[in-house]
Amino acid sequence: MFYRPEDGHGLPHNPFSAIVNPRPIAWVGTRGATGDNLAPYSFFNALAYAPPQVMFASNASKDSLRNILETRAFSVSTVEYAQRGKMNLTSGLYPPGTDEFALAGVAKADCVTIPCPRVADAPATLECALVEVIRLRGRDNHLVIGEVTGVHLRDDCLVAGRFDVTRFGALARGGYRDYSVVTEVFEMVRPGEG
Known part of the structure; x- marks a missing residue:
């Protein structure tokens, strides 16, 4: 099968996001004039x-x-896999000013380097200062780029000096309504590496 996106695919569901799969999930915390937000x-x-x-x-x-x-x-x-239900709840479209941390029962903490909330018990959190927002082609598409100014790592996710995503079951997004969880990793040495 071949199709041009502008002509449509003729399938019951768009295959694009299933092809680019799995995708890590950014659980983005923000604070603004109307309050805190998590999505x-x-x-x-x-x-x-x-x-x-x-x-x-x-x-x-x-x-x-x-x-x-x-x-x-x-x-x-x-x-993490254990927070999948709460993450999904925060994906809803709610009126402006809704605090999804409170709505989903997600523990909240303040960041250290930026004026922003974070998921208190997340396996890891990146504190980000905005670099640029780029308007992409299409109706309402925006690319947000941030510089990481602080990193939180949950102690139980550090194993032998490495951040271990299998320890907590990192959640990833697939296509359609699909998700996956990382339960196994393996190493490969690139050519020329010792």
């Missing part, structure tokens, strides 16, 4: 090491984006 974004990834930078894309002008433009700060918490 998951699965178009998310790391961009650079030095300085460390991450990105996520928002496909609508949501509270998260408005708050980030207002405060120039956001947190990105990892999602």
Whole structure:
């Protein structure tokens, strides 16, 4: 099968997000004039090491984006398998000013380097200062880039000096309504590495 996106795929569901799979989930915490906000974004990834930078894309002008433009700060918490239900609850479309931390019963803590909330018991949280918001092609697509200014790691997720994603079952987004959980990892040495 081949199709051009502008012509449509003819399938009952769009296969695009199932092809780009699995995708890490950024559980984005923000604070703005209307209060605190927590929302998951699965178009998310790391961009650079030095300085460390991450990105996520928002496909609508949501509270998260408005708050980030207002405060120039956001947190990105990892999602563990045990929090999957709460993460899913925070993905709903709620009226502006709804505190999804409270709505979903997610423990909240303040960040250290930015004026922003974070998921208190997340396996890891990245505190991010806004670098740039880029308007992407399409109706309402925005790419948010942040520089990591602080990192929280939960002690029980550190094993032999490494952050172990199998320890907590890192949650990832697939296509459709699909998710996956990381329960196993393996190593490979790249050519030329010792």
